[in-house]
Amino acid sequence: MSRLTRSLRVPRPKSLFGITSLQTGTELVSLALVFNKITGAYGLLAILTGYQLSLLQLSTYVYSIAVLVGLAILIPHIRRQSPFECLALAWLYIIDTVINAAYTAAFGLDWYFSTQLTETTESKKTDLPNFVAEGMQGLRKETAMHGKVVPQETAASMLLIVGATLIRVYFSFVVMAYAKQVLQKYMQLMILEGPGVDDQEGPFAEDLPDGEGRRGRLGRLMVSCGRAYWLDTRESDEWAPNLGSNKPTAAGTLSGEV
Numbered sequence: 001m002s003r004l005t006r007s008l009r010v011p012r013p014k015s016l017f018g019i020t021s022l023q024t025g026t027e028l029v030s031l032a033l034v035f036n037k038i039t040g041a042y043g044l045l046a047i048l049t050g051y052q053l054s055l056l057q058l059s060t061y062v063y064s065i066a067v068l069v070g071l072a073i074l075i076p077h078i079r080r081q082s083p084f085e086c087l088a089l090a091w092l093y094i095i096d097t098v099i100n101a102a103y104t105a106a107f108g109l110d111w112y113f114s115t116q117l118t119e120t121t122e123s124k125k126t127d128l129p130n131f132v133a134e135g136m137q138g139l140r141k142e143t144a145m146h147g148k149v150v151p152q153e154t155a156a157s158m159l160l161i162v163g164a165t166l167i168r169v170y171f172s173f174v175v176m177a178y179a180k181q182v183l184q185k186y187m188q189l190m191i192l193e194g195p196g197v198d199d200q201e202g203p204f205a206e207d208l209p210d211g212e213g214r215r216g217r218l219g220r221l222m223v224s225c226g227r228a229y230w231l232d233t234r235e236s237d238e239w240a241p242n243l244g245s246n247k248p249t250a251a252g253t254l255s256g257e258v
Contacts, residue, residue: 040064090179
């Protein structure tokens with residue numbers, strides 16, 4: 001039973017691809033997400049050209065801007081090793097990965113079923129941009145001309161999408177592992193030098209300094225989902241290296257690594 005539990009637990013990588021530390025890996029992953037969201041936010045410029053955006057497209061672009069704002073606030077705290085902000089960054093990346101997968105699946109299904117339309121339904125409008133619809137028409141023509149060549153290319157594209165999604169999932173584990181490191185190191189320092197921590201709510205308990213106000217409520221909410229992962233320190237030495245002998249600052253954060 002213990003072997004089964006051990007095999008089902010959330011992966012806890014020690015580094016990014018075995019090359020760089022979790023802190024540097026988290027910074028690189030976050031910067032990659034910034035570039036991804038910047039390209040998505042540029043879609044709003046289409047409004048200035050008079051292009052009519054669908055509700056799905058508009059929601060995607062607005063969401064990209066919201067994520068950019070969150071990243072601008074949270075990324076500086078990676079080096080500062082702020083437990084609250086690093087935990088928030090991990091949840092932001094997890095939620096974005098899920099939403100990105102949902103959008104990819106929605107567009108992929110819409111594209112797949114559109115390729116199955118007959119000539120009588122080719123004029124039916126979809127939520128996709130005009131250039132995508134034109135690409136679908138070209139795909140149908142290529143399919144008629146070249147037979148199985150285009151389906152093979154379609155399969156390759158689907159494999160690339162699946163591969164990119166799996167990489168995003170791995171990046172989520174990296175950001176989560178770093179947030180777990182920061183949070184647990186901060187909890188250890190609070191136990192040794194401070195008022196201690198709560199077994200159920202960690203440093204965000206109501207009677208602790210970090211549990212006051214909205215930050216405290218949000219912190220308790222974040223650790224309540226996956227409490228066994230965030231607050232269990234029994235396997236921290238096994239899965240991830242220590243963060244060093246850094247001490248918390250007056251704001252309740254850890255000084256950055258050199």
